[in-house]
Amino acid sequence: MADRTAAELVARAREDISSSATPNRFLDLLEHARVPRTRLTWLAGEEFRIVDSDRRSFALLAARFPEPPAGEFFLGLAQGEAQAFTLLHEFAAALGMSEKDLRAYEPHPAAQSYPAYLAQRAAYGTAAEVALGMLANLEEWGNYCARTASALRAQYGLAEEAVAFFTFFGAAPPGFADQALDIVTAGLTAGESPEDIARAPRLLHSYETAFWDTLASDLP
Incomplete structure (x- = not known):
């Protein structure tokens, strides 16, 4: 019964996310080379804060829920964020941003609502909440990242x-x-x-939408 209910929760969460999804204006602009390179520094600067926060959040979750399957799952996510943090510096460097520049960047509050909520759930939530939130939002997030990589290569000439x-x-x-x-x-x-x-995936999706909307704010 629990197995079937878990699968039903995932399906319901994905349906909720799909039905509430709106066009990603930032990526639409990026794919037509209409995002100025100065705005790309926002992407690097915001992600610098987000990845560092998420790495700590997943590490905290691994410490709070060390038994399998949660411990291994969250530890793996923390390690993944650490690897991504290194890769992010390559993107920043291609934009002419140094480590000092990344640390000096002033983040936008709405763009940081996602990691703030994840940190809250890491401290006070349950493993199931976070796992469902990550699973239900994974496909959309992965698609957005793939589109970003493709557009940066094709429209902005960035190397692999x-x-x-x-x-x-x-x-x-x-x-x-x-x-x-x-x-x-x-x-x-x-x-x-x-x-x-089921509440966590809905909120995480809303906060991720706020992140992309912030990046597109005021762009013609």
Whole structure:
């Protein structure tokens, strides 16, 4: 019963996300070379804060929920964020941004709502909430990253190593979906409320939308 309910939660969350999705104006502009390179520094600067925060959030989740399957799952995500953090510096360097520039960048509040919520759930939420949130939003996030990498290569002439941060997130880690589903199943079996678990993917999606909307703000 728990297995079937977990699968139903994933399907419902994906349906909710799909039905509420709006066009990604930033990526539409990027694919037509209508995003100025100065705005690309926003992308690098915001991601610099986001990845560093998410790495810490996943590490905290791994410490809070060390038993399998959650411990291995969240530890793997933390390690992935650490790898992505290194790749992000290649993108920043292609834009002429140094480590000092990344640290000096002033983030936009709406663009940072996603990592803020994830940090909140890492501290106070459940493993099932976060696992469902990541799983349900994975396809859209991966698609956005793949589009970003392609546009940066085709329209802005960036080399493969400069867009490796985005290609890294373009595909899920091996076993990701199965592990996430197992964590949701474990939460339901332990008596967690399906409604509470299902709230996280909706909010995460809204906060991710705010991130992309911020990047596109005021662009003609």
